[in-house]
Amino acid sequence: MKHQDPNGIEPIMKDLGNTFLQKIIKERIMKRLTNYAHVISLVVMVLLFSPSSKQAQTNSLFDERLHGKIVLFVDSPKAYVNNEVVQLDSGNENVVPLIKNERILVPIRFISENLGGEVSWKPERESIVIIHADNYIELTIGDKFMGINGMAKELDTSPEMISGRVYLPLRAVAEALSKQVFWENGLIIISEHKFEKEGNEDLISSLIALLKVEKPVVQKPVVQKPQPPKDQYPVMLETKGPGTALLNGGYVYYNDGFALGNGLYRFPYGNEKSKKILTKDATASMNIQGDWIYYVVPNASGSSENKNPIKKIKKTGSKPVTITKDDPIVEMFVDGEWIYYTSFKHDKKKVTLNRIKTNGTSKKVLLENYYDYDNRNISDSKKGNIRNIHVHKGYIYFLRLIPCGYGKECSRIYRMKTDGSGMGVINKEEYAVRMQIANGKIYYSRFPEELRDDRTSLAPIDLYTMTLNGKNPTRISKNVAGYEIYFIEEYKVHGDWIYFGLDYVYKMRTDGSFVTKLTDEVRAPFRFNVVGEWLYFRTTTNAHRVKINGKGYEMLHW
DSSP states (O other): OOOOOTTSOHHHHHHTOSSHHHHHHHHHHHHHHHHHHHHHHHHHHHHHHSHHHHHHHHTOOOOGGGTTOEEEETTOSEEEETTEEEESOTTOTTOOOEEETTEEEEEHHHHHHHTTOEEEEETTTTEEEEEETTEEEEEETTOSEEEETTEEEEOSSOOEEETTEEEEEHHHHHHHTTOEEEEETTEEEEESSOOOSTTOHHHHHHHHHHHOOOOOOOOOOOOOOOOOOOOOOSSOSOOOSTTEEEEETTEEEEEOOTTSOSOEEEEETTOGGGOEEEESSOOEEEEEETTEEEEEOOOOTTOOSSOEEEEEEETTOOOOEEEEEESOEEEEEEETTEEEEEEEEGGGTEEEEEEEETTSOOOEEEEEEEOOTTOTTSOGGGBOEEEEEEEETTEEEEEEEEEEGGGEEEBOEEEEETTSOSOEESOSSOEEEEEEEETTEEEEEEEOGGGTTOSSSOOOOEEEEEOTTSOOOEEOOOEETTEEOOOOOSEEEETTEEEEESSSEEEEETTSOSOEEEESSOSSOEEEEEETTEEEEEOSSOEEEEETTSOOOEEEOO
């Protein structure tokens, strides 16, 4: 019994020898082995033609042509890698390659790790880092730029979080990892070298049969009732000073420094420590449209005669691009491919409303006014300081402020078409000190007509709303803390709430109810900006913020 054989038969036969008795024993053993063989053959036949065996056959495929390749199929949780069929995500069978907006999106961790890359997630920035060979790749949720070894590359589709996993556009990732992509009827093959259809038709058919999963019948979703429109104007009034902040795509963008000299920064919402400087330009009238930040570079402190520029910069950071330079620019509003802005010729006391395309072409003067209010050579129809410009559904809304009661400047509310035609007054009986468009309405602080020229009376400045065509003016502000609300001049409408400043910081519903004091730490606040759960605002000396529930007040020292 010293011989070794994987079947365990040959050692027995050798040890029996060749005697007559031994021959009989040997024949009987052989007969039994033959019977066993028939039984084994029968069992094998049963297994081969049983349903479970057929399933095993369809779930296996070995072909040298698939060496080193990853094979996926759209809407299928199965993949072929390392000569076997696996599930893309063992903990979630809803993780599948999918098509969205005509782009193929794939779960990045599975692809990268099976191509030999290391993947890490940075929750504070909502970004994913891939280290593959000598490449360092970083992508951020909602950001249409991919960093490859420190260089930015624009993507057709931004990364998304789907089914709890990060999805990326397939071709962009494959190119970053220096891989080739083959596509055929939902089949995706990722490989080192180009995979050709010609000569591989049999393999392609087998892979589709192996990986394709029939979609279940999906019931039509229940139609939800329409929701109120969201606030489309995060910050469109003057945005100078420290702590001016806009929230966009999970990032906060803000200008740092009270003297407007410390640049423009961004940080992931809730993680100020990860701030990144985008430009050292001082910034004012900051707008965000698509992938770009548009801003005015204000004149140096004390200077009002020099021309200053409007610039744009990528949200992820890039070299600033100058769009135009003009007489001192104070206010700007970006709408689609157009920029609307005001410029001042101080020696002539003239203010001009202009528009220009975001690429710097097609500049046009839409309106000229003068704020030389006592000059009798200028007609009243040409007088007024153009302020609070808003663009909404093909119209420009604005104020033409002139001195009125109690040392204030006020104006009726005007609008014109975006090409400068059809200018007219939409409210003929009331005067506004400031206005904002939100929730499909005009919100404005109102100076009463009967007190317009009374420079002695303590006139109330209440908050009103009206339709976009000037109908149904309705008073919002009522009472707070038992006394009449006066001088609501600085405010911000955001969603269902209005944030405003009197002696302290308050908020109330857009119908005037639930008036609430948010903090009594700061007096005479102005320049309100809502960023997530935070309300940012200014005083004459510093920047501040408080949570919209009234908690967590901070004085900001960025």
